[in-house]
Amino acid sequence: MKTTIIGIAGGSGSGKSTFTNRLKNFFGENITVIYHDNYYRANDKLSMEERRKINYDHPQALETDLLVKHLEKLKAGKSIKCPVYDFTQHNRSDKTITIHPSRVIVVEGILIFQDERLRDAFDIKIFVEADADERILRRVVRDMDERGRELQDIIEHYLATVKPMHYLYVEPTRNVADIVLNSGLNDVAFDVMKTKIESILENPDED
Numbered sequence: 434m435k436t437t438i439i440g441i442a443g444g445s446g447s448g449k450s451t452f453t454n455r456l457k458n459f460f461g462e463n464i465t466v467i468y469h470d471n472y473y474r475a476n477d478k479l480s481m482e483e484r485r486k487i488n489y490d491h492p493q494a495l496e497t498d499l500l501v502k503h504l505e506k507l508k509a510g511k512s513i514k515c516p517v518y519d520f521t522q523h524n525r526s527d528k529t530i531t532i533h534p535s536r537v538i539v540v541e542g543i544l545i546f547q548d549e550r551l552r553d554a555f556d557i558k559i560f561v562e563a564d565a566d567e568r569i570l571r572r573v574v575r576d577m578d579e580r581g582r583e584l585q586d587i588i589e590h591y592l593a594t595v596k597p598m599h600y601l602y603v604e605p606t607r608n609v610a611d612i613v614l615n616s617g618l619n620d621v622a623f624d625v626m627k628t629k630i631e632s633i634l635e636n637p638d639e640d
């Protein structure tokens with residue numbers, strides 16, 4: 434069985450997970466989704482205060498080597514144990530999720546097109562775009578609801594690292610995308626990708 438890997442990148446709050454989860458909800462077990470966020474490094478030796486200060490929007494904050502190895506294993510037909518990141522603790526949890534090989538793998542993350550090895554691994558590259566004001570407003574709501582953050586912390590973190598790293602490392606990768614979406618809720622884009630994935634699933638041995 435061949436493996437087709439689809440990368441979905443874009444700034445924080447752009448709608449990457451919204452688009453990815455829509456595909457996952459439609460295709461269920463027929464596709465596999467891997468979140469680069471789960472590959473944020475374990476920082477067990479640092480205190481909570483030290484972990485809060487890390488620049489999580491720099492490529493070095495992520496263990497991308499492990500993700501590259503995991504994609505190679507999945508392509509070779511082997512299962513992997515994917516780490517699970519805990520945003521409330523700014524640390525990797527002690528849980529893992531076993532992921533089995535599948536015909537279509539979707540990889541999502543802000544920095545996935547920044548790494549050359551990942552870029553080369555993707556058969557289809559999608560970049561989800563949204564204005565910076567919309568992204569930060571969405572992020573405030575999400576981080577307070579789901580990631581246990583205070584408003585003041587979100588604002589400081591955004592201005593200190595999220596925004597500058599976005600323009601340094603995320604936004605420039607828009608140019609390597611095959612498809613740029615103006616929203617993770619775009620129905621036409623969803624239909625196009627749905628049709629493409631259906632065709633890939635019907636042809637297990639084609640590139």
Ligand SMILES: Nc1ncnc2c1ncn2[C@@H]1O[C@H](COP(=O)(O)OP(=O)(O)O)[C@@H](O)[C@H]1O
Pocket residue numbers: 443444445446447448449450451452571572575616617618
């Ligand atoms: N086009 C949109 N319009 C309104 N809200 C959106 C849109 N896209 C995403 N959202 C909301 O914004 C938040 C962040 O979206 P998400 O897909 O998690 O972003 P990302 O994965 O890129 O960080 C979520 O609560 C989501 O429901």
Ligand SMILES: Nc1ccn([C@@H]2O[C@H](COP(=O)(O)O)[C@@H](O)[C@H]2O)c(=O)n1
Pocket residue numbers: 444445446449450470473489490520522523524542543595
């Ligand atoms: N401990 C952490 C680790 C990462 N972040 C932020 O997550 C953002 C990426 O995830 P998205 O779902 O928003 O794409 C990134 O911008 C990091 O700043 C964090 O807040 N805390």
